[in-house]
Amino acid sequence: MFVLIVGNTQDARADLEAAVADFGLDWQIALASDDAAAMAIAAQQHVDVAAVDLRSPGIDGPALLAAIRTRHPEVVRLLMLDDSQQDAAMAVMESAHRLLNKPLRADELIDAVESVGELRELLDSPHLKALIGNIVELPPAPSLYLKLTQVLNDARAPASAAANLVAQDPVMASKVLRLCNSAFFSGGRTVADIRTAVVRLGQDNLRRLVLASEVFNGSTSDNGIDREAMQLRALRASQLAARVLGGSSAELAATAALLADVGMLLPGVSVPKAGETTPDDRPHYAEAGAYLLGLWGLPMPIVEAVASHHQPGRSRSRGFWVGGAVHVARALVSGEAVDEDYLHSLGLHDRLPAWRQLAADMAAATT
Structure with missing residues (x-):
């Protein structure tokens, strides 16, 4: 699974990779510092998960996730907010599957990806579709x-x-x-x-x-x-x-x-x-x-x-x-x-x- 993380999360990379290894997950993690770098990676790689900062220099999280949704609707879209940004939560949910706290924690990221996958399996049920x-x-x-x-x-x-x-x-x-x-x-x-x-x-x-x-x-x-x-x-x-x-x-x-x-x-x-x-x-x-x-x-x-x-x-x-x-x-x-x-x-x-x-x-x- 290819996981794209967009934002100032360089310090958390080692912890994320260690946790992914502990869980036995076959994940490849890529970091992007701004919207342009994120879209360049998405154009070259098959991205499975995108975790994006709500707002920081060079990043407009909702707009970036909306662009990813348009071009790659299968991507699991996650939005990261810190305590000062919590009031924006309801307004930005249209572009994201889940919200994550900042700084990003590996267990929250893994749980979010798994729960969205579980729900997609449910909603793809042939019985429900019928x-x-x-x-x-x-x-x-x-x-x-x-x-x-x-x-x-x-x-x-x-x-x-x-x-x-x-x-x-x-x-x-x-x-x-x-x-x-x-x-x-x-x-x-x-x-x-x-x-x-x-x-x-x-x-x-x-x-x-x-x-x-x-x-x-x-x-x-x-x-x-x-x-x-x-x-x-x-x-x-x-x-x-x-x-x-x-x-x-x-x-x-x-x-x-x-x-x-x-x-x-x-x-x-x-x-x-x-x-x-x-x-x-x-x-x-x-x-x-x-x-x-x-x-x-x-x-x-x-x-x-x-x-x-x-x-x-x-x-x-x-x-x-x-x-x-x-x-x-x-x-x-x-x-x-x-x-x-x-x-x-x-x-x-x-x-x-x-x-x-x-x-x-x-x-x-x-x-």
């Missing part, structure tokens, strides 16, 4: 959400751009206002227009409301599901997941939790009860939902979290990240069992009582 291919009408991609995300990530867009975009769709605007005026968000105060909603809710909550409205009302399939209850549960799990994970990846966790049950909207999937295994050869709704999100082009960490939220311990990804937060939040909101063995393995079991109390407090505030 199921999705046989559905006459797939739920449409959340086009307004995707446009809204672009607007909110554009520093040049005026403050009113998000409200204007939602207001152009009267049906969507009415759905968003209905949710905004529900007990979950309003706090007893009526919101009469989209611009007020943006100010009161904040951009992230507006984005979640638009996504929830499109996803849970955009499918025409009828699986006997109470969509309104599912939507409320998803919004609660979304808020809780963001609080559980915190930090720069909180919004990723919130979005993934919001979409964790989207596969239930697809016909022909298995929806086992909590603690049960899939009773037949139908794909699990979580995996089917992840496949659908992949078709929609959502960021890979969200797809990965949705695919594994029901069995977080099976993921190759080490540590407690988006998938772990989604598992905890969804289980607590749905009244299902949390995988305590998983939390014990990460040394996080002592946080579970506080998370349970947080879930209870949030539920009490929205009923």
Whole structure:
């Protein structure tokens, strides 16, 4: 495997190569100091993995990864951020499969590459492809959400751009206002227009409301599901997941939790009860939902979290990240069992009582 690392990581090269040797991996590591050198290497070599600094002299990480994606879509794309750059995480996820901390650590790099490979194997499953291919009408991609995300990530867009975009769709605007005026968000105060909603809710909550409205009302399939209850549960799990994970990846966790049950909207999937295994050869709704999100082009960490939220311990990804937060939040909101063995393995079991109390407090505030 050919691994290209772009940034000021020369000091870490010896440690990386030693760790790769210890893991018995057949990796060849190349370093590039800027965008031009990276593209020159990519033009001459078959690159399997590109780990790129977000920004440093001569490097524009998102632009470089976007160029690599266009020319070499099979490359695993990883973006490295330090503590001062964490606020940019959500805005740059369109071009990266995973985020890595700086300075780069070999174990994090290896875990990221393996987990992305595992997810690609899942999403390339012939069984899933056959199921999705046989559905006459797939739920449409959340086009307004995707446009809204672009607007909110554009520093040049005026403050009113998000409200204007939602207001152009009267049906969507009415759905968003209905949710905004529900007990979950309003706090007893009526919101009469989209611009007020943006100010009161904040951009992230507006984005979640638009996504929830499109996803849970955009499918025409009828699986006997109470969509309104599912939507409320998803919004609660979304808020809780963001609080559980915190930090720069909180919004990723919130979005993934919001979409964790989207596969239930697809016909022909298995929806086992909590603690049960899939009773037949139908794909699990979580995996089917992840496949659908992949078709929609959502960021890979969200797809990965949705695919594994029901069995977080099976993921190759080490540590407690988006998938772990989604598992905890969804289980607590749905009244299902949390995988305590998983939390014990990460040394996080002592946080579970506080998370349970947080879930209870949030539920009490929205009923």
